[in-house]
Amino acid sequence: MAAVEETRTTFVAPPASRTPRWLKPTGRILTIVLIGALFAFPLYWVVTMSFKPLPEWNPPGKVYWWPDNPTLENYEKILGISSGEQSVFATGRSRSAVEFLVNSVVAAIGGTILALIVGIFTAYGIARFRAGGRMLPFQILQLRMFPPIAIIIPLLFFYVEIGLWNKEYFGWFNLGLIVLYGAVTFPFVVWLMRSFFQEVPREISEAAIVDGCTQWGAFFKAVLPQVKGGLAATALFVFILNWSDFLIAKVMTQDNNSTAPVYLQSLQGGASGNEYGLQAALACILIIPPAVFGLLIQRYLVRGLTFGAIKR
Amino acid sequence: MEAHTEELKARQAPARRLPDFGGRQEKSVARTLVAPGQLLMAFIVLFPAAIAIYIGFTSWGPTTGVDFWHAYEFWHWFDGYWEALTTVAFWEAMWRTVLITVVCVAVEFLLGFGLALLLLKNFKGRGLVVVFFLLPMMVVPAVSGFIFFMIYQLDGPLNEALDLLFGVGPVNWLQNADIAIWSVMVVDIWQWAPLMFLIFLSGLAALPEDQMNQARILGASFYHQLRYLVIPMMKPILLIALIIRAIEAFKIFDAIYLLTQGGPGNATENISLYLFDETSANTRWGYASSVAIIVLILVSVIGYWAIRPIEQAQEETLEELTGAELAADVAAEQRVEEAIEAEARV
Numbered sequence: 020m021a022a023v024e025e026t027r028t029t030f031v032a033p034p035a036s037r038t039p040r041w042l043k044p045t046g047r048i049l050t051i052v053l054i055g056a057l058f059a060f061p062l063y064w065v066v067t068m069s070f071k072p073l074p075e076w077n078p079p080g081k082v083y084w085w086p087d088n089p090t091l092e093n094y095e096k097i098l099g100i101s102s103g104e105q106s107v108f109a110t111g112r113s114r115s116a117v118e119f120l121v122n123s124v125v126a127a128i129g130g131t132i133l134a135l136i137v138g139i140f141t142a143y144g145i146a147r148f149r150a151g152g153r154m155l156p157f158q159i160l161q162l163r164m165f166p167p168i169a170i171i172i173p174l175l176f177f178y179v180e181i182g183l184w185n186k187e188y189f190g191w192f193n194l195g196l197i198v199l200y201g202a203v204t205f206p207f208v209v210w211l212m213r214s215f216f217q218e219v220p221r222e223i224s225e226a227a228i229v230d231g232c233t234q235w236g237a238f239f240k241a242v243l244p245q246v247k248g249g250l251a252a253t254a255l256f257v258f259i260l261n262w263s264d265f266l267i268a269k270v271m272t273q274d275n276n277s278t279a280p281v282y283l284q285s286l287q288g289g290a291s292g293n294e295y296g297l298q299a300a301l302a303c304i305l306i307i308p309p310a311v312f313g314l315l316i317q318r319y320l321v322r323g324l325t326f327g328a329i330k331r
Numbered sequence: 332m333e334a335h336t337e338e339l340k341a342r343q344a345p346a347r348r349l350p351d352f353g354g355r356q357e358k359s360v361a362r363t364l365v366a367p368g369q370l371l372m373a374f375i376v377l378f379p380a381a382i383a384i385y386i387g388f389t390s391w392g393p394t395t396g397v398d399f400w401h402a403y404e405f406w407h408w409f410d411g412y413w414e415a416l417t418t419v420a421f422w423e424a425m426w427r428t429v430l431i432t433v434v435c436v437a438v439e440f441l442l443g444f445g446l447a448l449l450l451l452k453n454f455k456g457r458g459l460v461v462v463f464f465l466l467p468m469m470v471v472p473a474v475s476g477f478i479f480f481m482i483y484q485l486d487g488p489l490n491e492a493l494d495l496l497f498g499v500g501p502v503n504w505l506q507n508a509d510i511a512i513w514s515v516m517v518v519d520i521w522q523w524a525p526l527m528f529l530i531f532l533s534g535l536a537a538l539p540e541d542q543m544n545q546a547r548i549l550g551a552s553f554y555h556q557l558r559y560l561v562i563p564m565m566k567p568i569l570l571i572a573l574i575i576r577a578i579e580a581f582k583i584f585d586a587i588y589l590l591t592q593g594g595p596g597n598a599t600e601n602i603s604l605y606l607f608d609e610t611s612a613n614t615r616w617g618y619a620s621s622v623a624i625i626v627l628i629l630v631s632v633i634g635y636w637a638i639r640p641i642e643q644a645q646e647e648t649l650e651e652l653t654g655a656e657l658a659a660d661v662a663a664e665q666r667v668e669e670a671i672e673a674e675a676r677v
Contacts, residue, residue, distance in 0.1 A: 061478045082491040086348040141368030148361035164634040166582045168606045169623040173382035180399040202375040204467040234360040265473035265585040280473040302474045
């Protein structure tokens with residue numbers, strides 16, 4: 020303490036900064052830019068790749084850092100606007116990913132709705148009535164710890180047995196996938212919605228009951244409107260999780276019934292060689308919904324990914 | 332008459348609910364509320380576990396030509412478990428899973444913490460930079476695997492950049508058995524270090540300003556501030572971030588599958604890929620079930636302890652909320668009682 024310098028003891032209003040002195044602003048900015056560039060490069064690469072024509076994809080001995088002849092061809096092919104017969108890698112396989120994207124959208128939305136319906140009630144029961152005792156919330160959390168493949172293998176046998184495996188009703192409604200997506204993301208709904216329900220004062224539902232509502236009426240008319248924002252954030256968050264799935268769709272579906280990420284993987288290697296441009300176009304399409312929704316629910320992202328343990 | 336009883340009930344409501352949240356009606360409502368959730372949990376945990384236990388005792392598979400219900404014809408008790416525990420491939424997959432988890436989480440932790448320290452001080456455009464670091468988290472894991480697949484190609488941008496900057500010859504990032512596993516880890520680090528960063532950034536911003544300033548004015552070095560102030564105060568947050576990332580890193584599948592499919596050989600095969608291979612490529616469903624049960628038991632045992640800190644954090648916020656609520660309830664209760672007494676005296 021004796022070594023404290025004169026200038027420091029006369030320090031009146033310390034600046035708000037907590038940054039150490041040795042990190043001079045320029046060095047700091049440079050480090051941030053460098054790390055930022057490293058983190059940005061993969062995204063830069065996939066976006067530019069999606070605009071590159073075939074000769075610039077991955078020719079031996081030359082790297083195209085920028086698309087020299089930018090083209091929308093990849094997107095047109097992947098969205099089925101033009102057929103890709105001119106490609107030297109052309110195969111008999113359908114090149115349009117529209118069918119797979121439709122499957123992805125249906126399964127992700129269906130799974131989200133199922134998880135929400137079941138999860139909201141469970142969350143309210145836990146938050147408001149401590150239903151299921153103290154253990155239930157943690158059983159639900161533990162569910163997230165199991166590697167999904169370990170659970171999906173037995174369910175695969177079951178699905179094969181009852182004919183749900185790789186089964187699409189009406190050509191687009193994959194019931195088996197939707198049920199699994201709902202079950203797998205259900206814990207997130209419970210944890211997120213529980214943290215939102217806890218923020219609603221108990222008096223609100225009690226006032227509704229005093230005014231003549233039943234418990235259910237109080238829930239739907241008084242409590243639920245209070246958590247509208249949280250509900251929307253939860254829905255988008257769960258949609259992102261379902262949209263991002265690869266493993267479950269890979270195990271549970273095949274060929275034309277699978278989802279877009281599985282199709283992306285099937286374009287890799289094999290008889291047709293790597294179709295980087297097409298894959299990149301599909302990859303960019305796959306990135307857009309989560310990126311948009313993720314930015315919309317930025318505030319709740321950390322809460323969601325940490326099961327409500329960390330609130331911002 | 333009906334209306335009258337309703338009114339009475341309403342007046343009695345506070346007394347009925349005070350110590351526990353009992354009340355017959357509330358209990359039945361609560362049970363109904365959680366019943367569908369419990370059903371879904373049973374479907375996703377108990378039901379598959381039961382099937383896996385049954386099939387795990389057999390050597391049944393789709394190639395045996397017998398259907399699911401007759402799997403008992405291939406009953407062999409613990410042979411599947413014994414095989415798993417004595418197979419090198421299984422233990423190697425376990426070891427790789429642990430290695431990937433430890434390395435990824437450690438690097439993500441350091442990178443995230445460093446970035447959070449760098450970005451703590453406000454500057455122009457900081458919000459934009461934070462949003463920018465959000466993006467990798469949003470990328471579909473399979474897609475991030477594919478992106479790095481392109482980058483790692485022999486003629487790809489990474490080798491080209493290394494050649495331009497350092498003159499290093501091309502590295503076979505995905506086909507060299509010694510390198511591939513590290514290449515795979517980079518993908519997870521790229522994608523999830525930002526989550527650590529976000530968590531720590533909000534944690535650092537929430538530190539009490541006065542104490543930090545005091546420490547600095549009294550001449551505490553950066554290291555000492557970190558060692559004796561920042562880390563102890565942020566311990567719960569650090570712990571939760573580590574545990575949550577470890578849980579997820581343990582389960583990695585998508586990115587590895589897109590990058591190497593577990594190859595070359597099985598140099599990048601973690602437990603998820605091992606299970607997948609046994610199921611789909613080898614169609615040894617009985618054996619895969621035994622392995623799945625072993626993994627489930629292991630995870631349950633580890634998870635029992637790992638969940639504790641998360642549980643605590645959630646209980647604390649819960650107590651904060653319900654504690655305040657209870658105090659308010661008690662106060663309201665007393666006021667009502669006083670009013671009733673006053674009325675009775677009149």
